[in-house]
Structure formats: C-alpha cells, structure tokens
Amino acid sequence: MSIRNHKDLMGILKTGQVVARIRDLMKKEAKPGVSTYDLDQMAKQCFEMYGAKSAPMFDYQFPGYTCISINHEIAHGIPKKETILRFGDLVNIDVSATLNGYYADTGISFVIGNTNNNLSRLCDTAVDCTGKAIQEATTGNPLRMIGKSIHQVAKANGFTVIKNLAGHGTGKKLHEEPEVLVYEEKRDRRRLSEGLVLAIESFVSTKSEFAVTGHDGWTLTTKDKSFVAQCEHTVIVSSKGAIVATQ
Template sequence: MSVSIKTAREIEQMRTAGHLLEEVHDYLATLIRPGISTWELDHEGEKMIRRLGCTPNFLNYEGFPASFCICINDEVVHGIPSKERIIQEGDLVKIDAGLIYEGYHSDAARTYGVGEITEDARRLMEVTKQSFFEGIKYAKAGNHLNDISAAIGDYAEGFGYGVVRDLVGHGIGTHLHEDPQ
C-alpha cells in the first residue's frame, strides 16, 4: 500500500472521527476504577461508539474478538478484554481504541493510572506522553517518518526507556492501517 494523499474533506472526516474517539476515551476515563473488569470497559466503550453513530473498527479485525485492546501493567498491546481481568488500585491500564465514522477510521491509545500509582509508573506515563509530543514536533512538510520516530525514540531512551520496534505507528484513512508505517 502506498501513501494516499487526502482531500480537505477526507481530512475533515478523519478529524471528526478522531474527536469522536476522544469522547469515547474521555468517557472510559470516568469508568476506570478498581473492581471494574476489562470486559465491562470494552462493553461500555462499544455502546458509546454505537451511540455516536459509529462502528468499532477493532471488533473482528483480523479475528480480534473485542472492540478495544485493553492491557494492564506490563502488557504491551492487544490485550483481550475479559470478565476475569479486574482492574486493581495502582494498575496502569492502556486502552487502544478505534472507530469508523462515515467510512473513515480513527485509532488512538491512552494510558490511565488507577488510583495511587507508583512514582516509577507516573514517570513512565509522563515520559511516554512527552515522547509523543516530541515526535509531533517533527511531523511537518519536508521531514520523513524516521525523523518522527527518531525523536520519539531518542526522548524515551534519554530516560532509560526503550521503544518496541515491532509495533509502529501507522497512517489511517478508509483503512485502519495505512502507509506510512
């Protein structure tokens, strides 16, 4: 697949999809607490996506059985929600979510600290969030994808963290995963 140039209308559709996904993440943030299962978060999030007139794009994507990837603590990605996976005080919960709005995809992950988290966990959250913004500084005309990824990696590595090289960012549009990757 090659990079497709989006029209102004397509960019606006993707922007709207992103804003709707932000609403879903904001809603899920109000539900995350000790005692809730990852299945409940998935179920409530899917209901909200559908209330917004959208479709969850992870559900059944390449066989994935849920609407959200929900990981706890040291899991990296693609955690499958379950009634048996219960959120605890001090957990780091990563929710990767996506939706389709009028044929256009959004995809975004957030990490949440549940209650009182350790200083190490807080630092990890801060560094990873800032790494994202360091990469954004390089997302401009004339730069290459490796400029963005180098900024992210350099920032994280400066704090003693690494980057999972097998799991990369990607473009979006009418497909969930588009070039560049």
C-alpha cells in the same frame, strides 16, 4: 491516506473526536473493581450512539470493541469479565473506529490510583514522546525524524522503546502505509507529504525492546515482564504543523 478535500478533512476530524471521547470516558471510568469487559461495553454503547464501528472488530474480527492491556501486557489485550482493575495497575486503552468510511486511532496508558511513581513517570514519558514526535509531522520533514524523537525522549528519561511495534498510516483502513517506527532508521529517505494521515504512537519500555504474542494469539507482552506505556494520536501532516484529530 492523504487528505484530498474538505470532506476528507472533516471525516478524519469527526472520527478522531469520536475515538478521543471514548478514550477519555474509559479512562475516567477505569477504577478499582471495574472489569475490562465493563469498560469495553461502555465503548460499545458509545460506538452505537455515534453511529461508528469498532475498527479492530470490523477489520480484524478482534474479540472486543477496544483493546485493553493490563500491567505486563503491551497492546491488543482482550477485554474480559474476569480481569478486574486494582489500585496500582498499569492500564492501556486503545480505541479505533470507522465512521462514514474514515478511520482514526488513539490510545493512552495510565496507572490506577497513581500509586506507583515509576510507572506514572513511564506513562508521562510516553505522552512526551508522542507529543515531541507530532511536532516532527510537518510537510517535507523526513519520516524517520518521528521515530528519532520518540527514541531520544525515551532514552533521556531512562527508558527504551519496543522496536518491533510501530505507528502507521490510517484514514481509509485502520492500518495503512507507511509504517511509523519508534526509532530512527537512518536508511529511510522518505519525506512526509501534505495531508498524509498518520497514527503516531510511542511504546516506551522499562527494559525490554521487543514484544511477543501471547497464547491467545492477540495480546502482546514482553518476555522479561518489562512494563510498557503507549500514547497514540491520529494526525494530519501539514506545512503549518500537524493537525491532531484525537486531541
């Protein structure tokens, strides 16, 4: 969607604050011995407290309030009682919500206990990729520059990107046009318009460039067991620089 008025702006910002708070709480509580189901139940309570609904559950009947992916899982991991966090685990938490008809989407990858320097560097690179991409989300800028910046930062740090996963438009539905690639498609001539709402996300990989769907029909992984880190923010395109709703 594109922001048309003050109500739209406030709607996106309020939903963005909700998912950001839930994301940060889940990250804080992600400790050894805690199950991904426990984390997801914390999110459930927060959704109810804020009067929001889980977007993947509401839009797609996803079997969890949030997506929690561990180690070689990339995204869309299903929270489970039997999945217990351990020191050194690579964790991705993806939180999206709908509130009063507006959507926002955010995610972060991190290492439990920061015990693996290479995985921590992978996560830091994902944050840097998304941060650099957000700087490109200005009115009139080519859409492809977002993907170009993500790919360039990943390569500069010795990593690659998952090319069949992407960011997306959002706002009135969880997933809207346009698709926001994590690499540059030079044939794409589209330019960013004022007020466009985007979920900009990086998928930074230690080796593999493609994701595959697991046996459960939801969880995305890599065939070669590469590790992947993600960082995602919902932003509003502006001539004065992107407005980050999920900071």
